[in-house]
Amino acid sequence: MSPPPPTPSSTPLLAGVVSGLVGFTSSFPVVLTGLLAVGATAAQASSGLMVLCLTMGVGTLLFSWRTRTPVTMAWSTPGAALLATAAAPAGGFEAAVGAFVVCGLLLALCGLVAPLATLVRSVPAPLASAMLAGVLLPLCARPFLDLVQSPWTVAPLVLVWLVALRLSRRWAIPAVLVAALVVTAVTGSFARLEGPLLPTLVPVLPDPDLVTAVSIGLPLFLVTMTSQNVAGLAVLGSFGFSPPFRPVMAYTGLAGAVGALGGGHAINLAAISAALAAGPEAGADTRRRWLAGVSCGVTYLLFVPLSAATTSLAQAAPAGVIGTLAGLALLPTFAAAGAQALTEPRHREGAAVTFLVAASGLTVGGVGGAFWGLVAGLVVTAVLGLRRRPG
Template identity: 60%
Template sequence: MGRDDLQAVTAGLVCAVVGFTSSFAVVLAGLRAVGATQAQAASGLLVLCLTMGLGCIVFSLRTRMPVTMAWSTPGAALLATTGATAGGFAGAVGAFAVCGVLLALCGAVPWLEKLVERIPAALASAMLAGILLTICAKPFVDLPGAPWQIGCVLLAWLVTTAFVRRWAVLAALAAALVVMGVDGAFARTGATTLAPHLEFVTPHLDATAMVAIALPLFLVTMTSQNLPGVAVLASFGYRLGLRGPLLYTGAAGVAGSLAGAHAINLAAISAALAAGPEAHPDRDRRWIAGVTCGVVYVALAPASAAVVAVALVAPQGLLAAVAAVALFGTFAAAAASALEPVATREAAAVTLVVAGSGVTLGGVGSAFWSVIAGLLVLGVGAVARRRATPKQ
């Protein structure tokens, strides 16, 4: 293996480490919010690491492209703001499975993928921005109650952003670990909880969970992860069809849901770390970075129980602050994408506000109602324009 290939290995390692450390707190917050126990959350994290790692390895080797996969961070953020439904975690698991079926169907039935693409991009981005708004605001809400703990995380992120933006979230996590050490949190972690194992959950098909979780989870995973993931690869000259990845991630989602995993997808933001020229000067050798990323994810899987155990003893609001800084960039991009087109700006603004409100109607959370509200405003606007157009 030459020097350039080692560069690709390093890029894959960085891609996996940054992907894991920058968003595991979001995943744990999401799973816990919909009712997962400590063991179930650890099981979900374990399966997510395994399935996305295997996906990276298989597709990178088969296509000779740097294909990277990730857990659905926007989907986890959605779960964190949705909360538990009447069906409990079993109902959420049923929704995860349905989301997997929908993803696989988009791969098997091309017109379904086209149908998803017809959803106004501004509304999808606005829904995501509204979901993320609550999470991104949380450290500032919690700051008065834990000023030095949360302040350390925010300061570490801010200072590192000025010099090495790629490592800013990792620096925030490192600051959180230091705070936990000073607080004595690690001493409260029981050694018996650190062994990884699967916790199987029998799914319950609950109508409310289908509307509140399954459909929004499918929507944000497709529109903010899978479609942009293909676009990122295309920007570096790679033409990856969605059929294979969607069939795999959908099937993995159905199987993984039984052990508490919510959804995996093509990586979008982190994909550039493995697909760009920094990974390898030869575009045909960057697949090595994709394989390495997958191997590291698989290697991280056994640490899932330890990660959850440590997260549970963290001071209140500390890891929520890490999750928030990890999502600042995603929130900014989603909000900008939502509000940029003038024609749909008002509808997108309504969508964002409703999604960020956290309103629950009929047991269904704000993510679903935000899209309904946005589509309603779009429809009213279309009627108003037709009435204002002079008749010939």
């Protein structure tokens, strides 16, 4: 077999930059929406965005360089979506940060305690996907509701999204982001720009609360582990890469727990954007694709000083703009989760119940629908005897 053709040194580096750009621009509105929804101030949300960029940038750079594997990390976009639909904790953002710490420690334990990772993987994938789809439904409906309420600011974004989706799916959300900046400028909303443009770390002392840990921390852990880490490992494996599972999980968990003290919710292995750094776009020579991970990490680090300006711009945007950005960014994830949830006939009823309960917005004992949806789905699956493993 002839060796692969030489890869220009710029190819993997450029692929990593694209991975970082797409990863940040396509989902930061979801992160800001989620942090603000659980009680963060604008300064705390900006600090959280900064901490997330820092921890995932350092992790991506470090593991890609040390392992010679394109290990890319990201913030938990499904986790941020979960926060955006969760009820604000009675204890405020401090209680939410306590739940973030719980999530981080559980992620770290998955790397350190093998039975825990096995237990998480035993949750039927269709039920986990159904929980995620239920959480995403209200957010993905927002653009179309906002289109009725604020047609002059939202319609241009939806139109740009549709055209860009047809031309280049990967760049659809970055194109909508550019359109959002134009709409913000045309409406004169930049005049409302407030707050510092340089990032500031805002420490948050966590307030441990059992109800918040169950309603936010546990679902955040489950959705991050099942829809991000497991999927990220699968993406890397599909390109022939096998990253060190235990050290990666330990880092993402511990870095997430420490980063929570600065307002960050969770980091994990990248899933969707991982293919940009690990796939053929990073060059034909797989031995050099780790350079894409390095440049992706550097790109994330370059976003650290932009976190405050990004938050201020989001705060100044016209009504409906940020919700539309977040909803359109999550549509592919919602579609994939919905398809996965209903693929297997033997799990279909349990997944349907999980989806409906998670999407209903119900709260029982202060615990939200994401948790109860998974519980209900597991009960239905067990009663119907659908958890039998194929013989």
